[in-house]
Amino acid sequence: MTAHRARGTYDAVVVGAGHNGLVAAAYLARAGRSVLVLERLDHTGGAAVSARPFPGVDARLSRYSYLVSLLPRKIVRDLGLSIRLRARAVSSYTPAERDGRPTGLLVGGGERRTRESFARVTGSEHAYEAWQRFHGMTGRVARRVFPTLTEPLPTRAELRRRIDDEDAWRALFEEPIGVAIEEHFADDLVRGVVLTDALIGTFADAHDPSLKQNRCFLYHVIGGGTGAWDVPVGGMGALTGALAAAARTAGAEIATGHEAVRITTDGRSAEVAYRTADGEGVAAARHVLVNASPHELAALTGDEAPAPAEGAQLKVNMLLTRLPRLRDRAVDPREAFAGTFHVAEGYGQLATAHAEAAAGRPPAVPPAELYCHTLTDPTILGPGPAGRGHHTLTLFGLHTPARLFARDNDAVREELLEATLAQLDAHLAEPLAGCLADDADGRPCIEAKSPLDLERELRLPGGHIFHRDLSWPHTEEGTGRWGVETRHPNVLLCGAGAVRGGGVSGVPGHNAAMAVLEAPDRPAG
Numbered sequence: 001m002t003a004h005r006a007r008g009t010y011d012a013v014v015v016g017a018g019h020n021g022l023v024a025a026a027y028l029a030r031a032g033r034s035v036l037v038l039e040r041l042d043h044t045g046g047a048a049v050s051a052r053p054f055p056g057v058d059a060r061l062s063r064y065s066y067l068v069s070l071l072p073r074k075i076v077r078d079l080g081l082s083i084r085l086r087a088r089a090v091s092s093y094t095p096a097e098r099d100g101r102p103t104g105l106l107v108g109g110g111e112r113r114t115r116e117s118f119a120r121v122t123g124s125e126h127a128y129e130a131w132q133r134f135h136g137m138t139g140r141v142a143r144r145v146f147p148t149l150t151e152p153l154p155t156r157a158e159l160r161r162r163i164d165d166e167d168a169w170r171a172l173f174e175e176p177i178g179v180a181i182e183e184h185f186a187d188d189l190v191r192g193v194v195l196t197d198a199l200i201g202t203f204a205d206a207h208d209p210s211l212k213q214n215r216c217f218l219y220h221v222i223g224g225g226t227g228a229w230d231v232p233v234g235g236m237g238a239l240t241g242a243l244a245a246a247a248r249t250a251g252a253e254i255a256t257g258h259e260a261v262r263i264t265t266d267g268r269s270a271e272v273a274y275r276t277a278d279g280e281g282v283a284a285a286r287h288v289l290v291n292a293s294p295h296e297l298a299a300l301t302g303d304e305a306p307a308p309a310e311g312a313q314l315k316v317n318m319l320l321t322r323l324p325r326l327r328d329r330a331v332d333p334r335e336a337f338a339g340t341f342h343v344a345e346g347y348g349q350l351a352t353a354h355a356e357a358a359a360g361r362p363p364a365v366p367p368a369e370l371y372c373h374t375l376t377d378p379t380i381l382g383p384g385p386a387g388r389g390h391h392t393l394t395l396f397g398l399h400t401p402a403r404l405f406a407r408d409n410d411a412v413r414e415e416l417l418e419a420t421l422a423q424l425d426a427h428l429a430e431p432l433a434g435c436l437a438d439d440a441d442g443r444p445c446i447e448a449k450s451p452l453d454l455e456r457e458l459r460l461p462g463g464h465i466f467h468r469d470l471s472w473p474h475t476e477e478g479t480g481r482w483g484v485e486t487r488h489p490n491v492l493l494c495g496a497g498a499v500r501g502g503g504v505s506g507v508p509g510h511n512a513a514m515a516v517l518e519a520p521d522r523p524a525g
Helices: 020-030 073-081 111-122 126-150 156-162 168-173 177-184 189-197 212-221 236-250 294-300 347-358 382-389 410-424 450-460 507-518
Strands: 007-016 035-039 089-097 101-108 253-256 259-265 270-274 279-290 314-320 340-343 368-371 391-397 446-449 489-492
Touching: 007 270, 020 035, 020 073, 020 236, 020 446, 020 507, 073 279, 073 507, 089 189, 089 259, 101 111, 101 126, 101 168, 101 189, 111 156, 111 189, 126 168, 126 177, 126 212, 126 507, 156 168, 168 177, 168 212, 177 189, 177 212, 177 294, 189 340, 189 347, 212 382, 236 253, 259 279, 259 294, 279 507, 294 489, 314 410, 340 410, 368 410, 391 410, 410 446, 410 450, 489 507
Parallel strands: 007 035, 007 279, 035 253, 089 340, 279 489
Antiparallel strands: 089 101, 259 270, 270 279, 314 391, 314 446, 340 368, 368 391
């Protein structure tokens, strides 16, 4: 725990030292503002941390968040962050069985290889050409939308003019994404691969009229203006470690082991009451930035709580002694697992899994996707595991909403884990269990987290990794200039639940800092 002694009134108190809170603190401190960051845990980073989850094993896994796409280079440059992001060798691999033979769709490794893979799996050149047209469209949208994330919110009309493509606007902003997918693609497997970007952390059908799947899809394809998802070298903890260092170097104070319990404000000045293992205290501030969920913000300010949120993912971390062999011998496991490895994510399978979960039943064929961090960045392994050729494997299960775990979290988690791994095993030439490393106690190196586990450990409401359903990146009623404003003029939301929040981006932290720096007041003396 970092001890803290009140030093009068700060220009800003940041509640929560997750990556967005650290971004906000670094920007404000670099602008000469006095900043205090209060963090209830004994470490910084929030959900973007590295950890050694397996006793006696020298492997630092990105335990919750694990890939980076939405972090603007502007933030990296502005804060002088010493971080490295590394591209994966391939984008994705999706195993399948066609005409009784194991095969798979490989996206990456060069245009020729990808084209040949599409032809082999679908039996036609048309699927690859449709893939190129569709992703050409999303790429154009990405290049025009991504730069707006660190600007004041555009209106819907302004964003539409900026995109300047009525077909793309209709496909992404007005009609359920399932319409566009079905218009572009005929093959069920290809349709499913495209749809998964609309379902990560979002429980929805392809044709959900709310379009929350469209909003999720948009954020998954605009990152960096390209939609690429990169591996943070050294793990996610290296990124948030660099952010904490940038904030401290700029002069921000970071007090871990300090849990904010109440915010009182008159709109011009505020006080944040906190507690520690040793007692209680109060920090005064002109502005308070809350790097927590909208639910937590409401609890701190005494405002009405927002609508309940519900996460819908099963998160699994593993350490392997070796990568498993595939039934599809045309692809090396080192390629297949380097990108996103899709399991049971055909278009029809995704629809069935959603319908089962919506009816309150765990999906019989749970969809999931995996990737191996160490194929791109082996530095997260200590000399022992690295020397023995060990690899990490991260699995993200879809369509497993929190409601399924309410009756018996442990039992349902184990049931879904077993069913999910069985789907993976169906495409392997050997059971995954035989490839798992053992920890110091002789237990297999595998841990699974349900939405309820994430709610308990990280205070994610309903286990929702985005804190609530993602928003459109344009103004709507009550969104304010930057999308971080609350009904209290000097209290801002800088967590994933802000407009243009979600994912490891730093965007809400940047935007909350910009809102403070624009405010017509003077720094505290």
